[in-house]
Amino acid sequence: QWLDQALREAADQPTLVMLHHPPFACGIAHMDRQRLRHPEALEAIIARHPQVERVLCGHLHRSLQTRFAGTLACVAPGVSHQVALDLHPEG
DSSP states (O other), X not given: OHHHHHHHHXXXXXXXXXXXXXXXXXXXXXXXXXXXXXXXXXXXXHHTOTTEEEEEEOSSSSOEEEEXXXXXXXXXXXXXXXXXXOOSOOO
């Protein structure tokens, strides 16, 4: 896997991992359906590399911070609009 190799080669450099879709559930049902598929593979890679200081992503159009793979994960807010925060499951 290219990411694992790249992180191995940069073991002494503080690193950010950036992606569009969050690799974790956010609790907003319609956004969680669109999250990164098979996030456990990414989680395992990041957890092996302590130089990863942050995981940065977007897509949610809401600011959100959480822990992922032993580091801080931050979601950037939307620049055009904010998605309504609805933490109630659809139904």
